[in-house]
Amino acid sequence: MPSTPGTPTGRRRHRVREEALTEILNTGRRLLVEEGPAAVTLRAIAREMGMTAPGLYRYYAAHRDLIQALASSLYDELATALAAARDRHPASEPGRQLGAVCRELRRWALAHPQEFGLLFAKPLTDADTAPGAAAHDPSWRFGGVVLDLMVQLWHHGNIKPPADLDPAWTVQLEEVREHLSGEPVPLEVIYVFVSCWARLYGAVAVEVFGHLDFALTDPAPLFDHTVRDILTALGEPRTAPR
Amino acid sequence: MPSTPGTPTGRRRHRVREEALTEILNTGRRLLVEEGPAAVTLRAIAREMGMTAPGLYRYYAAHRDLIQALASSLYDELATALAAARDRHPASEPGRQLGAVCRELRRWALAHPQEFGLLFAKPLTDADTAPGAAAHDPSWRFGGVVLDLMVQLWHHGNIKPPADLDPAWTVQLEEVREHLSGEPVPLEVIYVFVSCWARLYGAVAVEVFGHLDFALTDPAPLFDHTVRDILTALGEPRTAPR
DNA sequence: AGAGATTGCTAACACCGTTAACTTTCGGGA
DNA sequence: TCCCGAAAGTTAACGGTGTTAGCAATCTCT
Numbered sequence: 001m002p003s004t005p006g007t008p009t010g011r012r013r014h015r016v017r018e019e020a021l022t023e024i025l026n027t028g029r030r031l032l033v034e035e036g037p038a039a040v041t042l043r044a045i046a047r048e049m050g051m052t053a054p055g056l057y058r059y060y061a062a063h064r065d066l067i068q069a070l071a072s073s074l075y076d077e078l079a080t081a082l083a084a085a086r087d088r089h090p091a092s093e094p095g096r097q098l099g100a101v102c103r104e105l106r107r108w109a110l111a112h113p114q115e116f117g118l119l120f121a122k123p124l125t126d127a128d129t130a131p132g133a134a135a136h137d138p139s140w141r142f143g144g145v146v147l148d149l150m151v152q153l154w155h156h157g158n159i160k161p162p163a164d165l166d167p168a169w170t171v172q173l174e175e176v177r178e179h180l181s182g183e184p185v186p187l188e189v190i191y192v193f194v195s196c197w198a199r200l201y202g203a204v205a206v207e208v209f210g211h212l213d214f215a216l217t218d219p220a221p222l223f224d225h226t227v228r229d230i231l232t233a234l235g236e237p238r239t240a241p242r
Numbered sequence: 243m244p245s246t247p248g249t250p251t252g253r254r255r256h257r258v259r260e261e262a263l264t265e266i267l268n269t270g271r272r273l274l275v276e277e278g279p280a281a282v283t284l285r286a287i288a289r290e291m292g293m294t295a296p297g298l299y300r301y302y303a304a305h306r307d308l309i310q311a312l313a314s315s316l317y318d319e320l321a322t323a324l325a326a327a328r329d330r331h332p333a334s335e336p337g338r339q340l341g342a343v344c345r346e347l348r349r350w351a352l353a354h355p356q357e358f359g360l361l362f363a364k365p366l367t368d369a370d371t372a373p374g375a376a377a378h379d380p381s382w383r384f385g386g387v388v389l390d391l392m393v394q395l396w397h398h399g400n401i402k403p404p405a406d407l408d409p410a411w412t413v414q415l416e417e418v419r420e421h422l423s424g425e426p427v428p429l430e431v432i433y434v435f436v437s438c439w440a441r442l443y444g445a446v447a448v449e450v451f452g453h454l455d456f457a458l459t460d461p462a463p464l465f466d467h468t469v470r471d472i473l474t475a476l477g478e479p480r481t482a483p484r
Numbered sequence: 485a486g487a488g489a490t491t492g493c494t495a496a497c498a499c500c501g502t503t504a505a506c507t508t509t510c511g512g513g514a
Numbered sequence: 515t516c517c518c519g520a521a522a523g524t525t526a527a528c529g530g531t532g533t534t535a536g537c538a539a540t541c542t543c544t
Contacts, residue, residue, distance in 0.1 A: 222436070294523075
C-alpha cells in the first residue's frame, strides 16, 4: 500500500493512468465550482466517474492528497494564465507586463472564486504542511511569474528602496533571492518586491471574498489604483492602465 | 419546530438557556482552535458538553446556524478588542487611535488564526447569504470601529481625495455614508476610507493565511509600513508607530 | 503461458447532519 | 396546591462521508 499508489511499468498503462488522474481532478473541480468545496468528496467524484470511492485510493492515498493535487493544478493553471497575460506585451516594457499580470490575477480570481478560495484559504485549514521551507513549490510557480517580472522592472526602472531595513530579515530575503534565477538583487529591493506582492495578493483576496460588497458593486477602479501604486513603488513612471 | 427554537417565558429558564447557548459557542470555538474548522461538529460539541447531538437542535436549527452564531460572536469579540485598543489613546488623537486599532486587528488575527479564517473565508464558502444588503450586520460591528475612526481623522486631518471618482460609485458610497452616524462626509473621502480599509484587511489576511511565509519570518515591520501608508493617505502627518 | 503488478470491486467501520417520536423536567395559572 | 403545557433532552434511524481489508479481474512483461 504505497503512499503514492502504483507506478505502472508499461507505456499504455502509464497513459491511461494519467488520463484517470486528470479526469479525477477535472471532476473534483467541477464539483467545487458547481456545489462548493464541501461537495468535493471522494464518493461524489467516484459516482460522477462511474466507479466506487475505494477505487480512487489507487490514485490518491487520502482525500487530503486529492485536494492538494487539485490545488496544485490550479496553481499551475493560474501561473499559465499570468504568463500568457505577460506575453501579450513586449518584454521591453516590463511595467506594462506587470500591470497586465496584476489585472489577469484579479480577473482569474473573480472568474473562479471557488478555486481562488481553495488556494488562498487552504494553508490555514490544513495546518499540517508546515515542517520546513520546501513545501511551497506549487504556490511559487504562481508567485514566481510576478516576482520575475519585478526583477525585470528593477533592471529597467529605478526603485527607491527604504533605507531602514530590519536586519533580522536578511536571512529570509537571501533565501528568496536564491529563487530569483541567481540575480544579484539587493535585499532592500526584494523587500519592496515582497511588500508589493503582499499588497497585490491582499487586494485580490479582499475583493474575491466579498469584503468590499458593503460599499462597492464594481471595485475595478479601486484595483486599478492599487496597481498604479504598486507600479509606482517599483519605479515605473509610466502608469499604463490599459 | 420553530426555526429559532424555543423562547422561554420564565426568568430562570431564560437564564439557563443563555448559559447553554454560550457554552455551546465556547465549546465550538475550543474545537475550532484545537482541531480546526472541520472538527466543529454538532456531535463533537454535544459530546464535549455531555449530551447528544439532537439536543443541540433545541438551540440552533441547523449546523450552519451554529457556525454563523459563532462567527457573529467572534465579530463582536474582535470589535470589542478594537474599541479597547482605540480607547487606550485619547480621542483628541484619532491618528494614534487608528494606528493602534490597525495593529490590534493584526495582533488579534495572528493570535486567533482559526477564528480569523472563519470570519474572512466564510462568505465565499456559504454563497447563500447574499439576498439583499442587510445581512452584513455582524461584520459591520467590526468594520464600523475602523470607519468611525476614519471619520474622526477626516475631521482633524486633511485628506486629499483623488479628483477622478467614478460616478458609478456614488450610489453605493451614499449607502455607506448613511451608516456613518449621519456625518456629511464627501463621497471622495469615503472612497479613500474604503481604499484604506481594503488595504488594511488584505494585509492582515495575506499574513494570517501564511502567504508571506516564503519570505518573512516576522512581517511586523512590513505591516507597520502599511499602517504608516494608510495613515498618510488619511491625511495624518504624524506617523506614530508606537 | 504464466507470474506479478495494477485496477477496481464489495463489505464493513466509525463518524457526520438531520429527523421523528418519546420521556422527563420545570414554570405559571386555576 | 395541583396540573398542564412548554421546554429540554433522549433513543432510533436514515443517508452521507473517509477509510480499510480482502477479493476478483485485467493487463504487462518475461
